Amino acid sequence: MVPFKQYLALAALVVAGCAANPELESGDTVVSAALAGSATNAAPRAGAAVTPNLVVDVNDLAARAPAPVICRDMLKPNSNVIVRQCMTAADWKRYSTAEAEQAGAIVRMLQGGAYR
DSSP: OOHHHHHHHHHHHHHHHHHSSSSOOOOOOOOOHHHHHHHHHHHOOOOOOOOOOOOOHHHHHHHHHHOOEEEEEEOOSSSSSSEEEEEEEHHHHHHHHHHHHHHHHHHHHHHTOOOO
16 A cells, blocks of 8 residues: 555544544534543533642652663773773662673683683
């Protein structure tokens, strides 16, 4: 299907969806069951007052906050170029663990031990 036809079909579906659910007037009393359910869950009417939720859970905010990024200047492997590497603290811990395992593998290889 040509992208133009896809966009045209998508636009037709959006227009049809918007035309299928008209706005309710304040004087309407007869509403279908499906429309009534969506109208009660929708935003309040223009005359209704909106009350904000004043309870803020700090633990929830801390859990949703992105982890701080730590940047370090490092030598690029097998070169003389300094690159800036930015990762979170957890990523740096995994990087250090992987680097230690690689160093241990190199030492074992050089020693010629049975733990290759």
